[in-house]
Amino acid sequence: MRIVDVNEFYSPTGGGVRTYCDRKMAILADMGHELIVVACGREDRVEERPGGGRIHYLKSPRMPFDKNYGLFWDRGAIHDVLDHYDPDVVENCSPWRPAWFVAEWQGRAIKSFFVHNDNVEAYAKRWLSGVASGERIERACAWYDRYQQRFLDRHDTVVTNGPAMTERLRRRGVRVDATMTLGIDRRHFSPELRNPRLRTALLAQCGLPADGHLLLGIGRHHPEKRWPVVIDAVQRAGAALPVGLVILGQGLDTRAIERRIGDSPHIRLFRPVYDRARLAEIMASVDGFIHGSDAEPFGLVGYEALASGAPMIVPDTGGMAEVADPLFAETYTGRDAHSCAAAIKRFFARDPALLRRAAGVAAARVRSDEDHAAELIAHYQSVIDRRLARAA
Known part of the structure; x- marks a missing residue:
């Protein structure tokens, strides 16, 4: 055909x-x-x-x-x-x-x-x-x-x-x-790729020690991705917790996002990672995946993160909500930075080993x-x- x-x-x-x-x-x-x-x-x-x-x-x-x-x-x-x-x-x-x-x-x-x-x-x-x-x-x-x-x-x-x-x-x-x-292309993504040294290095990039919390966001710098919601939520949660955020992406809103981050020492923007093996290693090494868009028709990047064993924090509507299971995810009201910040706090109040174990079990069931x-x-x-x- x-x-x-x-x-x-x-x-x-x-x-x-x-x-x-x-x-x-x-x-x-x-x-x-x-x-x-x-x-x-x-x-x-x-x-x-x-x-x-x-x-x-x-x-x-x-x-x-x-x-x-x-x-x-x-x-x-x-x-x-x-x-x-x-x-x-x-x-x-x-x-x-x-x-x-x-x-x-x-x-x-x-x-x-x-x-x-x-x-x-x-x-x-x-x-x-x-x-x-x-x-x-x-x-x-x-x-x-x-x-x-x-x-x-x-x-x-x-x-x-x-x-x-x-x-x-x-x-x-x-x-x-x-x-x-x-x-998703399951050949690349696996919880087995978790690299504690990479995690420590990314936390250091965010100005945090190895016992800090590391979140990862991936996507274009575009209004529909709702990065201001995620950034504001991380900054709010960061007032009480040592939370770092790494965002991989670029786009028409990059300058606006940079201004939104301001002089926050714990949020870093990096260019997209096109090497699938390197991306999979990053996904497997963070403490959680976070997403802002509540209009996402399908959570492709969320499924890649889950296949890497990453627990997640996502909006309660849209394609990403379909990925989220309470065993390994926290959800928040879409477009609401206060709700997202509360979800981050709930997420890091949970037992990280149990969260990752549940995500690891779900990783094996991600559709190819x-x-x-x-x-x-x-x-x-x-x-x-x-x-x-x-x-x-």
Whole structure:
């Protein structure tokens, strides 16, 4: 099976969509399938991947507020690429121009809309949270759901990346045909990678001794990640506890986050770690993983942390809430720094050995991305078979 993913959210500089696509490409190649990602680039070029698959970059304008991402603008260029590759399946995940470009293409492939994010949750609710309830915001944004349904009606299948997204969309009357829960690359992550010397070194970077508490946050510096909530909470909890926080990431909000941290000696920003083995070692070595976004559709990085044996502190809604089990996690009211600070205090009042033991047991049950890929291929084959049966 050849799949072409017209993916406006794929960035060569990182992000969850890139991690997902790169790994899926390798898995599908091992299964005898081919994934070609059509991505926004600064120039037209094709990047072949070892073992199969490729990234086909189309020269595209940059997104105004985040130069790491681009915007597909040329319908003809997309259609030419799809004609060239003649896929069995076309995937798309952008609800804007690419959704219509794919819907209007006249090729033989089935068309799949893969929901990776929800703009109502990530943007409208974030922007308007101070003036209206979530229910009122959803009602006010019903026009967006009706807009989505118009192009979804022209796709053969609509899949989401997890139960949280499915529940959210169906509650608003948006079509979902299948929930294809994501998984992680389990080859890299393990509690056995815990390195006490690395933990001590990271605490020292935060100006704390070896008996201090070490939290890790990972993600883009973007408003939807709610880093100010996490930073404020750590600073509040730090008034009573020796808590250090390491944040791995970068993005359009880096300067604002630096200002938010100010002269706090116990919070450090570091660039993203792209070496998976090194990242896994860091995850396994911290005392806890902490996350701020309550709009996360799927907790990919949370599952990686859990597979590394890291207990966690996460919001009580969104994809990360699905990861959290009271045996190894504390939750807090999303967007509330006071609630998050209280969760940090509860977390470090618990027996650390029991927390880590519970997380270690859960680590063995984290879903793999190979399971996800196999289920997705089976779903696409069933859609193709139904189409063929109708045509017979």
